[in-house]
Amino acid sequence: MKVEYRVYLGIGIFVLIVTVVYFFWAKEYGGAMMLFGTAGLGLLPALYLGWWKRRMDPRPEDVEEATVAENRGAVGAFPDHTIFPFVLGIGAFLTALSLVFGAWTAVIGLALIVFAATSATLESRRGGTV
Amino acid sequence: MTIAEERSELAHEPEAGGQHGPTGIYKWLTSTDHKVIGKNYMYTSLVFLMIAGAMAMIIRAQLVQPDGHIVSQQMYNELFTIHGSMMLYLFAGPFAFGGFANFILPLQIGAPDMAFPRLNALSYWLYLTGGTTMLMGFFVNGGAAAFGWVSYAPLSSYTNSPGPGPDLWIVAIILTGFSGIFTAVNLVTTAFYLRAPGMTMFRMPIFTWNMVVTGILILIAFPILTAAMVMLYADRHLGTHFFTVAGGGSPVMWQNLFWFFGHPEVYILALPYFGIASEIFPVFAKKPIFGYKGLVFATLAIAGLSTGVWAHHMYTTGTVLLPFFAALSLLIAVPTGIKVFTWIGTLWGGNLQFRVPLLFALGFLVTFTMGGFSGVMLASPPFDFAVHDTYFVVAHFHQVLAGTAIFAGFAGFYYWYPKLTGRMMREGLGKLQFWIAFIAFNMTFIPQYLAGLRGMPRRIPVYLVSDHVTFLNQVSSVGAFLTGFSFLIWLLNVWISWRRPIPAGDNPWDGHTLEWATSSPPPHHNFTSLPPIRSQRPVWDKNHPEYADYTTDHDGTPKKEVEPQ
Amino acid sequence: MKKLNFRTETQAGRSGRRLALVRPGWRIPLALGGAALALSACNVTDFGMHTGATTQGHDIFSLYQTFIYMVIVVAVVTFGGLLYVLVRFGRRKGDQVPRQRHSNVKIEILYTVIPALIVGAIFYMSVGTENKVDAISPNPNLNLTITAFQWGWRFTYPNGVSIVSQGENYPQMVLPEGETTKVKLVSKDVVHGFYVAAFDFSRYALPGFTNYFDLTPNKLGTFVGRCSQLCGLYHAEMLFSVRVVTPAQFNAWLSSQGKGATA
Numbered sequence: 001m002k003v004e005y006r007v008y009l010g011i012g013i014f015v016l017i018v019t020v021v022y023f024f025w026a027k028e029y030g031g032a033m034m035l036f037g038t039a040g041l042g043l044l045p046a047l048y049l050g051w052w053k054r055r056m057d058p059r060p061e062d063v064e065e066a067t068v069a070e071n072r073g074a075v076g077a078f079p080d081h082t083i084f085p086f087v088l089g090i091g092a093f094l095t096a097l098s099l100v101f102g103a104w105t106a107v108i109g110l111a112l113i114v115f116a117a118t119s120a121t122l123e124s125r126r127g128g129t130v
Numbered sequence: 131m132t133i134a135e136e137r138s139e140l141a142h143e144p145e146a147g148g149q150h151g152p153t154g155i156y157k158w159l160t161s162t163d164h165k166v167i168g169k170n171y172m173y174t175s176l177v178f179l180m181i182a183g184a185m186a187m188i189i190r191a192q193l194v195q196p197d198g199h200i201v202s203q204q205m206y207n208e209l210f211t212i213h214g215s216m217m218l219y220l221f222a223g224p225f226a227f228g229g230f231a232n233f234i235l236p237l238q239i240g241a242p243d244m245a246f247p248r249l250n251a252l253s254y255w256l257y258l259t260g261g262t263t264m265l266m267g268f269f270v271n272g273g274a275a276a277f278g279w280v281s282y283a284p285l286s287s288y289t290n291s292p293g294p295g296p297d298l299w300i301v302a303i304i305l306t307g308f309s310g311i312f313t314a315v316n317l318v319t320t321a322f323y324l325r326a327p328g329m330t331m332f333r334m335p336i337f338t339w340n341m342v343v344t345g346i347l348i349l350i351a352f353p354i355l356t357a358a359m360v361m362l363y364a365d366r367h368l369g370t371h372f373f374t375v376a377g378g379g380s381p382v383m384w385q386n387l388f389w390f391f392g393h394p395e396v397y398i399l400a401l402p403y404f405g406i407a408s409e410i411f412p413v414f415a416k417k418p419i420f421g422y423k424g425l426v427f428a429t430l431a432i433a434g435l436s437t438g439v440w441a442h443h444m445y446t447t448g449t450v451l452l453p454f455f456a457a458l459s460l461l462i463a464v465p466t467g468i469k470v471f472t473w474i475g476t477l478w479g480g481n482l483q484f485r486v487p488l489l490f491a492l493g494f495l496v497t498f499t500m501g502g503f504s505g506v507m508l509a510s511p512p513f514d515f516a517v518h519d520t521y522f523v524v525a526h527f528h529q530v531l532a533g534t535a536i537f538a539g540f541a542g543f544y545y546w547y548p549k550l551t552g553r554m555m556r557e558g559l560g561k562l563q564f565w566i567a568f569i570a571f572n573m574t575f576i577p578q579y580l581a582g583l584r585g586m587p588r589r590i591p592v593y594l595v596s597d598h599v600t601f602l603n604q605v606s607s608v609g610a611f612l613t614g615f616s617f618l619i620w621l622l623n624v625w626i627s628w629r630r631p632i633p634a635g636d637n638p639w640d641g642h643t644l645e646w647a648t649s650s651p652p653p654h655h656n657f658t659s660l661p662p663i664r665s666q667r668p669v670w671d672k673n674h675p676e677y678a679d680y681t682t683d684h685d686g687t688p689k690k691e692v693e694p695q
Numbered sequence: 696m697k698k699l700n701f702r703t704e705t706q707a708g709r710s711g712r713r714l715a716l717v718r719p720g721w722r723i724p725l726a727l728g729g730a731a732l733a734l735s736a737c738n739v740t741d742f743g744m745h746t747g748a749t750t751q752g753h754d755i756f757s758l759y760q761t762f763i764y765m766v767i768v769v770a771v772v773t774f775g776g777l778l779y780v781l782v783r784f785g786r787r788k789g790d791q792v793p794r795q796r797h798s799n800v801k802i803e804i805l806y807t808v809i810p811a812l813i814v815g816a817i818f819y820m821s822v823g824t825e826n827k828v829d830a831i832s833p834n835p836n837l838n839l840t841i842t843a844f845q846w847g848w849r850f851t852y853p854n855g856v857s858i859v860s861q862g863e864n865y866p867q868m869v870l871p872e873g874e875t876t877k878v879k880l881v882s883k884d885v886v887h888g889f890y891v892a893a894f895d896f897s898r899y900a901l902p903g904f905t906n907y908f909d910l911t912p913n914k915l916g917t918f919v920g921r922c923s924q925l926c927g928l929y930h931a932e933m934l935f936s937v938r939v940v941t942p943a944q945f946n947a948w949l950s951s952q953g954k955g956a957t958a
Contacts, residue, residue: 003331004322007430011346014434018458022438026451030383031441034354034390038437041350049322060327068660070327078243078655081152081160085248089255096305097263099363100297120248203928278925284902285885285927375903381886382901415784421798424807446888447899448906452829453822460814460821467810468803474777475802481793482785492781499773503766506814510821512755512828513762516744516895519888519923583743585892587923590931594919640790677792686794 001053001062005046012042082123087116162247165652167254168233169550172543174254175225178261182216183614185209190574190610193603197592206591207276208295212264214279215299218399219306220261222535226402227310227348228257230542231317231341233550237645238335240326240663242655245319246312253312260305267295267302275299278589280392281362283373283384288366297366300359307356314348317341326644328663332426335643335666336419339426340405343433344398350437351394358387382449389440397436399531401429403538404469407491410541411473412667413639414488415480418679421472422666428465428472435462445514452511459509463502470499485639486560490541493568494534500572501529504579522582525575533571540567540620548634551627552650559623567616573609577602642667745893748914748939751828752895758824759895765813828896832909835877836942841868843880843887843900843922846929856952865934868920870912871945880906888923891937897923912939 019035026032060066094109152160161167189209192198201209236244244250267274272293277285281299284290321334321342334342362384364370371377373384412419419425435458441450442459473495482488504526507513517523540563547555581599593599637646646669648657661672665679675681682688738746742763747753784793840851847860850868858866870876880889882900890897893916898906922933940948 007331007342008346010430011434015437018434018438022451022454025454028451030386031390034386035437038350042346061325061329062331064328064330064333064664066327067662068327078247079162081157082162082248082251083160085162085251086159086255089252089259092256092308093259093263093305096301099301099367100294203931207925207928207930276928282886282924285925290885290927380903382904416792418795418797420796421803424798424803446897447901447904448908449901449904452825453818456821456825457818460818461811463814464807464810468807470773471806474773474780475799477777477780477784479793479796480784481788481791482781484785492777495777496774499770503770506817507759507762507766510758510762510817510824512758512821512824515828515897516752516755516759518897519890520892580743583745585745585890585919585921587888587890587921587931589925592931594934596919674792677795679795679797682795682797684797685799686796 001049001056001059003062005049005053008042008046008049010042012039012044012046015039015042079123082120084116084120084123087112088120091116162243162251163654164232164236164244164247164250165550165656167250168229168231170254171224171232171257172229172550174258174261175221175229178216178220179225180617181265182213182221183617185213185216186610187614189213190607192591193593194607196595196597196600201591203591204273204276207278207589208268208274210589211275211278211299212267215264215275215303216261217532217535218279218395219303220257220264222399222531222539223310223395224257224306225535225539226399226406227317227341227344228254228313230337230406230546231344231402232313234546234645235317235338235341236320236324237549237648237652237656238338238643239321239324239329240644240657240660241320241324242657244316245324246316249312250316253309253316256305256309256312260302260309263298263305264302267298270294270298280385280388282388283362283365283381284375286362286366286384287374297363300363300366304356304359307352307359310348311352311356314345314352318345318349321345326660326663329644332423333663333666336408336422336425336429337402337405337643340401340408340429343429344401347394347398347401347433347436351391351398354387355391355395358384358391361387382444382447385444385447386440389443390437392443393440394433394436396527396531397432400534401432403494403534403542404429406538406542406545407473407494408469409643410487410491410545411476413545413641414483414485414491415477416483416640417476417480418642418667418670419472420475420478421468424468425472428468431465432462435465442509442511442514445511446518456509456511460506463506463509466502470495470502486555486557486564487541487545487639489561489564490537490544493564493571494537494541496568497529497533497537497571501526501531501533505530517582519588520582521578521586521588524588525578525582528575528578533575536567536571540564545639546645547627548638549645549650549652551631552634553627553631554634554638555623555627556632559619559626563616563619563623566619567613570609570612570616574606574613575609577606577609581606637669637673640670640673642670644668647672745895747895748891748893748912748916748918749896750911750913751909752893753913754824754827755895758820761820762817765817769813830909831907832875832877835909836874837871837876838879839868839870839876840879840881841889841900842883843889843926843933844883845885845927846922846933848920848933848935850935852949852952854949856949860935865936867917867936867938869938869940869945869948870910871942872912872915872939874942874945875909875911878908878910880908885926886924887926887933889920890923891918891920893918894937899924912937915939915941 015035016039019032019039022035023032060070091109091112094105095113098106098109188201192200192206232244232250273295275296277291286296321338361372365372365374371379373379373381375381408419408425438458439455439462441455444450445452508523508526544555544560581602584597584599586593586597586599634650636649647661661668665671667679671678671680740760742760744756744759747756838853842849848866849857849859850866851857858868860866880898880900882902884902887900888897889900894910898908916939918937920935920937922930926933
């Protein structure tokens, strides 16, 4: 986790320095605000990763001498085939189109989104695979 | 509860090879396998490339004559707007971080799939529907968006660009923007949490590193774009005044928001292709990449610097602090230069195999370096005053972006096609395609530099005879048509390999990284077994134990004390 | 659609580039040579750029010239190196495995420091030129207001003379040679780009923000000006011309125009 943490920390700190320089040199607040937000986008994940780094032992993928056998058990749950991302995508598409063609597409779209989101969640609770 | 424990909570054993689950159209609709989604992304984005390329052909046909009449002025404006938007939002980015990264990144780090497979599927559907939405613009009343891919306010306001076309463009950008964000989350999480044991961060292949950095940049840049699009939509329809002077807003603010996305976006488009080239040069030189850590830090430096250079697109607005942006923009040339020299250093002393992927990668190196030279010049504000918004800029960004996406993109396609399909492409046709594309591409864009220096602005369907750019435009158009022709050779090549397959085998190129350790195409959940990971090149180490990386020093001399494992 | 016949003679002293006379059948074979041909027709050391008909533009042109010399050196080193590698290490050696060199810290530092020095030099030169180009004279000889609108231009002189696009006629801006004109640039609607290629200079005309810059023409003649930033349907036809005359001619012209004659 150390490298992951430092990558984000490095970006966050670098952008923070740029923010300070820009703020006091350019005296333009729109850009300084965007830079400040960007620094946050570096520092927030860094905080998260740093927090975990302190609380866990090096994982097998962080150890140079680790062998494949150390990763016993499964790596995670990976659903195979599910229709719901497609339904959700079409729902989001129709909902977004309502910005152009009026509210009627959003009615269908939101219904699809609710249906797909609920079903996908239930599917996960049943154990991942369908 | 730690993350490590969470990882092994749910058991789901990978199955070895063979058909799995549904087939046909239902498989395509329901699959959450990163390989299927990656291929979907790749083929979809190549279709978008063909459509956007056809638009470029019409644009170049219009410019053959100073007062061409191929299309109307309105149509011309729509064509270059959608051409640019498709190439940037729907081809160059998704081809790399949706297609290649999706397919290759989990394989390269020894992962069974992406971290969030269903989110991955969702981002493909958002991408496909977003792309469809953008093309729908041509079929609505008033036509597609016609304000350029940058959609400068207040030209993009409802008064100046009425009709549903621009709204469809906004919706398309929002949908593909979310698709990009989801993919980025997936890529970064996968690389951080699903690596195989022993695959430390500094053993990840450069391609994977570049995709991680691209993911980080997407997460920085795309939300701003989406926010800007929402503001633009609100200005158009909800009566807000973010970008209208009359209501107290600021048109320049749009440019700031857009380019704060837009410049990182340029590196989002370029870094994946740098990664592809960084995979190909070592394999076809039979050497490790030269200066691995330097390359990683250069990539990170580009990412950091790219957040502070947005206003070099706004030098001529007279509203920005020129020395600040000039300094940071010029500084980006240093890590970029490091990359170029690293690639040359990788080839140095190698045993070069001039196969099709290496040729395309070299084509990328040449066009990208040329575009880089003009890029450094454009980073200088006074010079930018002279050529801003002319064809000089058009030539520059086509050489760095289109050159990168097309040459490095095809290099990657030829390189990984055996892994994607288990088949080889024909070498001869590939070489023919490369030489035609390489000559034609430079024939298209080098004259545009000269046309720009003579004062031909971008985005004009007609120009003056007295500009003395007619001949340059004709050369450029012929080059463009030949580039288009080279794509037909590629299609023929794909068709032949589909009809008369040549089996590729698991590792046709003597590849170095983990994707070559599995079968072609890989089985469901990727690996039946993994080689030990003791360096950046586990597959090389396994196939060439006498030259394995852990047995040699940094300059290639054998270490004495290490036993081969 | 407006017709595109531009009735002023353009770019005095830059004739002689008659590439259109090349026989059509020869155009494609000549394509690659075309770039070199175009350059050789004018002065080779111009590298295709206008030499700048203002002092500001000429400064930018000199900067461009320096850049090109630097690019030539860097390109020879980079592409020369690449070519050397391809020729020397491209000979087929079968499956022979070369020496597995990973890195060389000295060379890596070298190719980090040298580019850094080069961009440092470019930055130094850029800031110098930028300060000269962006300098605004406190007491200019002429104050001129340029208003950009969809799709035309209005040039307003201090005595109230106003030149504006009318129908198919493109407006002409008249400037005195050797004297400094301070331009106030505004836009009435969308973002436009004030661009005179012969001056090697462009600047956005922004709605809600006023830009000031100086032009000091140092060459007589008539030049094409145009809008460089996409501004809607007739963006391509948003042209104007610039006529640079001697100060005496300028004064005569200005007084002959009378108050609001063409407004």
